[in-house]
Amino acid sequence: MPDCLFCQIVEGKIPAKKVYEDDDVVAFDDIQPQAPVHVLVIPKKHVATLNDLSPQDDAVAGKLFRVAAQLAKQRGIADRGWRATVNVNRDAHQLVFHVHLHLMGGRPFGWPPG
């Protein structure tokens, strides 16, 4: 999607601090971090929101969790704990319409999550 910020990051047209990349997934630091560790993990394929996932996307969508866990281990926060959050549409403050998982950790989190 030419007008999608995250597709442009995937393609390297907009700079981002990438911390992980494979054939399906890219991860990069959030530019407005809300925790000591705050990384966005996204599918390379453009999917606007979780509402738009199809069964063919299941494996890559699940890989977002697994890559997040791998990054949490690398950053030393896996055992202490971390939170995975995906926002969908306005009520949840989705700002970029390309699915992204927020990996956040390095501090305690309250409940409810917003």
Added chain:
Amino acid sequence: MPDCLFCQIVEGKIPAKKVYEDDDVVAFDDIQPQAPVHVLVIPKKHVATLNDLSPQDDAVAGKLFRVAAQLAKQRGIADRGWRATVNVNRDAHQLVFHVHLHLMGGRPFGWPPG
């Protein structure tokens, strides 16, 4: 896992208000709802935390998102918005050590998510 609360819900040994079930996934209402819609979506397979996912789990882990989206559509909150949250270990308040996705919606959410 015989001592796992959510495995016992999967097996029907402990009652829960199930709102979805297939071969891989079960969903049921959270008993301490933090939003007008608050459903837990879990894999039937016992996986303690996201840190413990293996590549073989990717498809089912991704299906958690898709089932959550399907339920959000059924409850009429998909377009307005909803938040998917998974807590890992102590810092994030994980209370039951069987992976569960919190689908929450029906109200606006703040940022950060806890």
